[in-house]
Amino acid sequence: MPKFQDLKISLALSDSKRKISDFREYAERIHEYAASDDAVTEAFERAYFADKDFRDEKEMLPPPGDAVAALESELLPVLAQMEATGVHADAKELRDIGEELREKSKNLELEMIDLIGEPFNPNSAKQVQYVLFDKLKIPSGKKIKTGFSVDSDTLEEIGKNYAIANLILEYRSYEKLRATYAEGLLKEIGEGGRIHTTYNQVATSTGRLSSESPNLQNVPSGEGYPARIKGCFRPAEAGWKYLVADYSQIELRILAHLSSDGALLNAFELGRDIHAETAKFLFPTAKEISKDMRRIAKTVNFGVIYGITGFGLSKTIGTSPAEATGYIAAFFERYSGVRAYYDALLEKARTTGYVETALGRKRFVKGLNDSNQNIRKGAEREATNMPVQWTAADVVKRAMVSVAERLKRGKFESRMIMQVHDELVFEGPESEMPDLEILVREAMETALPGYRLPVDIATGSNWASAKG
DNA sequence: CGAGGAGCGA
DNA sequence: ACGTCGCTCCTCGA
Numbered sequence: 001m002p003k004f005q006d007l008k009i010s011l012a013l014s015d016s017k018r019k020i021s022d023f024r025e026y027a028e029r030i031h032e033y034a035a036s037d038d039a040v041t042e043a044f045e046r047a048y049f050a051d052k053d054f055r056d057e058k059e060m061l062p063p064p065g066d067a068v069a070a071l072e073s074e075l076l077p078v079l080a081q082m083e084a085t086g087v088h089a090d091a092k093e094l095r096d097i098g099e100e101l102r103e104k105s106k107n108l109e110l111e112m113i114d115l116i117g118e119p120f121n122p123n124s125a126k127q128v129q130y131v132l133f134d135k136l137k138i139p140s141g142k143k144i145k146t147g148f149s150v151d152s153d154t155l156e157e158i159g160k161n162y163a164i165a166n167l168i169l170e171y172r173s174y175e176k177l178r179a180t181y182a183e184g185l186l187k188e189i190g191e192g193g194r195i196h197t198t199y200n201q202v203a204t205s206t207g208r209l210s211s212e213s214p215n216l217q218n219v220p221s222g223e224g225y226p227a228r229i230k231g232c233f234r235p236a237e238a239g240w241k242y243l244v245a246d247y248s249q250i251e252l253r254i255l256a257h258l259s260s261d262g263a264l265l266n267a268f269e270l271g272r273d274i275h276a277e278t279a280k281f282l283f284p285t286a287k288e289i290s291k292d293m294r295r296i297a298k299t300v301n302f303g304v305i306y307g308i309t310g311f312g313l314s315k316t317i318g319t320s321p322a323e324a325t326g327y328i329a330a331f332f333e334r335y336s337g338v339r340a341y342y343d344a345l346l347e348k349a350r351t352t353g354y355v356e357t358a359l360g361r362k363r364f365v366k367g368l369n370d371s372n373q374n375i376r377k378g379a380e381r382e383a384t385n386m387p388v389q390w391t392a393a394d395v396v397k398r399a400m401v402s403v404a405e406r407l408k409r410g411k412f413e414s415r416m417i418m419q420v421h422d423e424l425v426f427e428g429p430e431s432e433m434p435d436l437e438i439l440v441r442e443a444m445e446t447a448l449p450g451y452r453l454p455v456d457i458a459t460g461s462n463w464a465s466a467k468g
Numbered sequence: 469c470g471a472g473g474a475g476c477g478a
Numbered sequence: 479a480c481g482t483c484g485c486t487c488c489t490c491g492a
Contacts, residue, residue, distance in 0.1 A: 123488055125473050144473075151474060176475060179487055204483060208478085215485045218477035226476095251478095306481040315480080374479060381481065389482090421478045474487085 067359045068394075072201060075397050078404045078416070079199045079209075086194035087216070087417050088236040088427075091186060097228055098182035105174040112167050122171050125150050131164070138162060174225075181220060181229045188214045193236060199419065206386065207361055207393035208421055217420045219463075227464045234462035235427045243414070243433060244466040245440045245457045246423035247396070249274060251305050254391045257451045261337025275301055281334040282327045300327050304338070305388055307381030342384045349383045361390045391448070396422060399447035406439050425463065433459050 113119050116135070120127045128150045132138045138158055140148035148154075152172070158165035188195045195214065203210040211217040219233075220226035235242065252274060256264035267277045279289045279297035286293060296317050303313050310325030317324065332339040349355050349368055356362045363386055367379035396419065403416060403424065414428025414436045424444070428436055437457050444455045460466030 121489080124490080126489075146472070149473085172474080176487075180476075180485095184486075200484095203485095206483065208483075210484055212485065215477085218475090218485065220476060303481075309480050311480040313480095321480090377480090385482075423478090469492085471490090471492105473489085476485085476487100478483090 068361055071359070071394065071397055071401070074401045075201070078400050079201070081404070082416055082418070083196055083198060085415055085417055086190070086192070086196040087233055087425075088192075088194050089185060089189055090232040090234060091189050091193060093232045094182050094186040094189075094229070097225065097232075098178050098186065101174045101178035101182055101225065105171050105178065108167055108171045108174070112164060112171070115164055115167070122168050123175060128168060132158065132162075136162065136164070177220065177225050177229065185214055185219075185229070185232070197418075205363065206389040207397075208389070209393075209397075209419060211419075216418055219420075230464035231462045233464075237429075239430055240427055241430045241433055241459050241461060242463055242466040243426040243428070243436055243440065243457065243459045244423060244463065245426070245437075245444055245455050247392075247444065248454045248456050250392050250395065250422050250453060251388050252301055253451070253453055254395070254448070255305060255338060255388050257448065258387060258391065259335075259338045259341030261335045261341070264335050264338065278331065278334070282330045296327065300331050304328065304331055306385055307377075309377075345387065346380055346383060355383045355386050357387050357390050357394070359391075359394050361394070392422065395447045395453065396424075399444040400424065402443040402447060403440055406443055410435070410439060412436065412439075425466075 109122060112122060116131055120131055122128060126146065129147050132150065133140045133148055138161075141154045141157065142149035142151070150168075152169060155165040155169050159169065185195065190196060195216070197211045197216045198213055200210045200212060209217075219230060221230065233242075249268075252264075253268055255261075256268055264274075267274055273294075275294050275298040276289050277297075278301050279286075279293040282297050282300065283289070283293050296319075299313065299317050300308075303316070308316075308328070310321045310328060313328060314321040314324035345355065346368065349365055353368075354362050354364045363382075365379050365383045365386075367375040368383065370376045370379065400416065400419060407414065407416070412428065412432055412435075414426055414432045416424060416426050418425035424440070426436060426440065437459070441455055441457060445452050447453065456468050458466045458468040
């Protein structure tokens with residue numbers, strides 16, 4: 001069967017749950033879909049045109065055999081293998097963590113009821129609104145459909161003056177970890193003690209994969225309970241290890257590559273600390289770059305990729321909007337090639353109505369010529385961000401295909417078991433780890449033609465400990 | 469069962 | 479108005 005056909009089939013399958021014991025069964029199942037139906041065409045178009053309004057523009061359909069189709073179809077069996085293999089998780093430990101968290105939130109609930117003087121459910125936004133704004137008459141903030149927001153930004157503000165807000169925040173953090181991760185993941189453990197997620201190839205407008213039932217791409221990271229939860233993901237076999245490989249600064253490096261900005265490329269080339277490097281130009285009079293300056297520069301570096309506004313940046317770094325706007329301007333002054341790249345990209349998009357990448361991903365962007373500045377700026381953010389995110393997603397997909405081929409050719413027992421956007425996770429016998437590291441590094445670092453993207457690799461006994 | 473609110477990751 | 483995307487949890491009312 002031609003590869004292009006494989007792609008259509010995978011797209012048709014994307015709405016159904018893929019739980020398969022091996023690729024043979026998977027192949028048989030996709031044959032059933034292959035014969036039919038409109039869903040194939042529909043899903044296929046969806047993969048290319050996230051903007052549904054343009055789905056009828058048939059003449060814009062990519063020709064069979066193009067690079068995106070080839071990549072997606074080569075990725076398909078790799079994903080099938082990962083899903084079928086699954087990830088081993090420690091059920092007992094997840095259960096223990098869940099019980100601990102349940103105990104913690106129960107205690108907090110009692111403490112809060114004691115403080116307020118009447119029972120209420122802190123999981124209910126409506127009841128929290130009542131307690132804070134009606135009963136305690138605390139000044140409210142953001143307006144939402146159902147009254148006033150009680151989200152974490154609001155509660156953090158209120159928490160400066162009222163202990164109850166901090167207790168609710170703490171309660172929520174335990175409940176999130178308990179319900180979604182400790183107990184949520186526990187429910188997903190199947191026979192063999194493994195969790196089998198489903199990777200969706202056509203869910204996002206940015207070319208990324210998504211992961212569902214369960215979502216393994218938003219497992220919490222950090223110290224304490226998040227680390228304990230991540231630590232539950234570990235090999236079932238004695239003597240096996242995890243190997244975690246993640247791209248360092250992939251989007252910023254891709255922006256450097258796409259824009260050919262000399263300063264940005266040079267900073268990366270010299271192996272500089274890119275955030276400290278940017279900080280030098282945001283704070284030209286500073287003798288030394290402080291931690292705080294680096295933090296601000298880091299936020300600017302990331303923010304530029306997403307088209308952050310002065311206002312948005314000011315909220316994140318806690319300065320005035322004017323000051324934040326100045327930092328963004330300083331970034332574009334220093335990295336003027338990025339500005340030029342964005343300008344050229346937008347100029348072309350305004351004329352053609354779409355943005356595209358070298359590989360052939362395309363997206364129509366509405367609003368680039370709108371008279372409303374908000375709509376126009378929003379469209380420009382979308383247009384400038386898209387090629388960077390797309391390219392990053394394609395790099396990882398290409399790396400996955402390449403790694404899978406090399407593992408097969410090298411007759412490795414080790415296998416790829418997870419993808420978290422810029423991170424790939426493997427498990428295998430400890431004896432294979434040194435060779436596995438070399439293989440994975442080579443495949444990942446060379447996945448963007450013409451530019452070597454550095455990768456951080458670490459091994460460990462579980463997902464939490466395998467970090468540099 | 470779906471909408472709304474909230475929060476997790478990249 | 480203020481960055482974006484996608485997934486899942488809980489509550490609440492139809």
